[in-house]
Amino acid sequence: MPMDTINFRDVPVVETDTAKLLAHADQQSIQRRYEDFFIADVDGHHFELSSWAQIIEYIEDPVMREQARYQGYGSGGISTAVSGGGYQNMMGRVTRSTGNPKEQTPPVPHRDITLTKRWMDALGIDVACLFPTPMLTLGLTPRPEVEVALARAYNRWLAENVLAHEPRIRSTMYLPLNDPEASYQMVKEFAGKKGVIGFTIVSPHYKAVYDNAYIKTYALLEETGMPLVFHGAYAWGGDQSMQLCNKFISVHALGFTWFNILHCTNWLCNGMPERFPKLKVAWVESGLAWIPFLMQRLDNEWMMRSSEVPLLKKRPSDYMRDMFYSSQPMEMVNNREALELTFKMINAETQLMYSSDYPHWDMDLPSTIYDLPFLGDQAKRNILGGNAKRFFNLEPVVSELKTKRLAERTQRG
Numbered sequence: 354m355p356m357d358t359i360n361f362r363d364v365p366v367v368e369t370d371t372a373k374l375l376a377h378a379d380q381q382s383i384q385r386r387y388e389d390f391f392i393a394d395v396d397g398h399h400f401e402l403s404s405w406a407q408i409i410e411y412i413e414d415p416v417m418r419e420q421a422r423y424q425g426y427g428s429g430g431i432s433t434a435v436s437g438g439g440y441q442n443m444m445g446r447v448t449r450s451t452g453n454p455k456e457q458t459p460p461v462p463h464r465d466i467t468l469t470k471r472w473m474d475a476l477g478i479d480v481a482c483l484f485p486t487p488m489l490t491l492g493l494t495p496r497p498e499v500e501v502a503l504a505r506a507y508n509r510w511l512a513e514n515v516l517a518h519e520p521r522i523r524s525t526m527y528l529p530l531n532d533p534e535a536s537y538q539m540v541k542e543f544a545g546k547k548g549v550i551g552f553t554i555v556s557p558h559y560k561a562v563y564d565n566a567y568i569k570t571y572a573l574l575e576e577t578g579m580p581l582v583f584h585g586a587y588a589w590g591g592d593q594s595m596q597l598c599n600k601f602i603s604v605h606a607l608g609f610t611w612f613n614i615l616h617c618t619n620w621l622c623n624g625m626p627e628r629f630p631k632l633k634v635a636w637v638e639s640g641l642a643w644i645p646f647l648m649q650r651l652d653n654e655w656m657m658r659s660s661e662v663p664l665l666k667k668r669p670s671d672y673m674r675d676m677f678y679s680s681q682p683m684e685m686v687n688n689r690e691a692l693e694l695t696f697k698m699i700n701a702e703t704q705l706m707y708s709s710d711y712p713h714w715d716m717d718l719p720s721t722i723y724d725l726p727f728l729g730d731q732a733k734r735n736i737l738g739g740n741a742k743r744f745f746n747l748e749p750v751v752s753e754l755k756t757k758r759l760a761e762r763t764q765r766g
Contacts, residue, residue: 370456371468375475381720387477388755388762390734392719393741394473396584396637396679396708397481399465401488401507407514411506417499466519472711473521474754477719479738480747481709482550483515483524489586492558497531504529508543516548520750525551525582530558533566540570544577550745551580556612557588563623571625575632580677580744583616585609585639605715609682610643617647617673624664626672633744635677638710642684642691645698648673674700677744679708680736681717693727702732706741 372379401408412418458467473481488507494500504527511524526543528536543549552574554562574581587608589595594611598604613636620626620634636644651669655662665672678699685692699705710716722728722736742749 371471371475375472378477378718379475381718382475382477383758385477385720385723386762387719387723388759390477390723391738391742391749391751392476392478392480392707393738393745393747393749394476394478394481394709394711395635395706395741395745396484396681397469397473397478397711398484398486398713399469400712401485404465404510404514408503408506408510411509412502413505414498414502417502462518463514465515466522469515469522470519474752476709476711477752477755478709479752479755480521480523480741480750482741482745483511483522484553484584485527486713488527489555489584490557490588490591491527492530492555492560493588493591494531497529500529501532501535504539505535508539512543512546512549516546520548520748521752523548523550523745523747525549525553525580528552528554528570530554530560530562530567533564533570536567537570537573540573540577540579544573544579549579550747551582553582553584554616556583556585556616557591557608558612561619562616563619563625568628571629571632575629578746580633580635582635582637583613584637585613588612610639613639614643614647617676618651621651621665621669621672622662624662626675627664627666633677635679635706635744637679637708638681639678640682640684641678641680641695641699641705644673644678645695648698670698674698674704677704677706677740679706680722681708681710682715683717683721685721689727692725696727702728702735703740705736706744707737 409418409421412421456468458464469481469483473479485507488503491500491503508526512526515522516524526539526549528539530536540552543552571581585608587595587604589598589601589604589608592608595604595608598607617636625632626634648670655665655669659665683692695701696705707717707719707722709718719737723733725733728736738749741747
């Protein structure tokens, strides 16, 4: 059977197969008739270490490339900062970083394409924006040249081996923020390439996003119409404040929001929305609870000290309502009224974009949006796909499986 028409349920089942892990998600997709919706996932992941041997061949510096071959990833000179080791994985939910090497795939297309499309089909997703995983803490490396080399190698590998061959998979390219000039050159090189829909700043880093060294990069993003995404992550060993936490639950709860709170505050207080009014900005994988907090906190400060932020022509919360946010991990336990108010405060119907964060243990299915009782049909359609289509200028591509299911339903009358 051609891979572009394969039904993921036909894949031979072993302990870690996508079909077995996501059978309930597939049932949700059928029951809720997701074939009637265009669904875009703005934050799906793959485990790039599975393709590490291929990626390091794209490292241009021959000495660093040989070092990577010899030492492997995460050791010695080629490494990211310590971010928490294996604490992220949690038994009892989806555990794909160690499980997916056991899953069977054909020789073509690339393994990452096959595995990604399988979970996309199970969740009912038409288009996914793919992010790396261990590289989300690469900004904390003490060697900026390593960040630049790995970022460029990864971006080239992803563009050539995945994005160029599968229209349902898109990505925002990694910007090595420790080197402003390299970040600028990254935008020049990859803007306009097939499947590239924006650029990403991984939030765990210690560079001021308002620094003049990055201004020409932001200007180029605005000129090319490429959005900027701040992707949250945690840094247990790489951040002194997080080192005060003795439980991973503490690090996870605070870390994913903290860096985006920090960078969003600096972005606003230095007038970046006024300096780059056409640059679309999104905050990803930080949940939603932090947004009302920051809106209220900054508005209160602005009322008393607006003279310190002369570039701002309106309240900080007004600028935040113009920004975009991803839904995952959506804080929806116990207090549905708080969630509904949060949606109202951020103009969720036009600014919120669904994300799964698959395959991580705290992933969210599309049903987290679809089942919300306070959302109307159009709001659900917007959040599940329409807002992402507008933010990323996506050309919608409908999955083969959903097209097949819609045809079968039409035939049945």
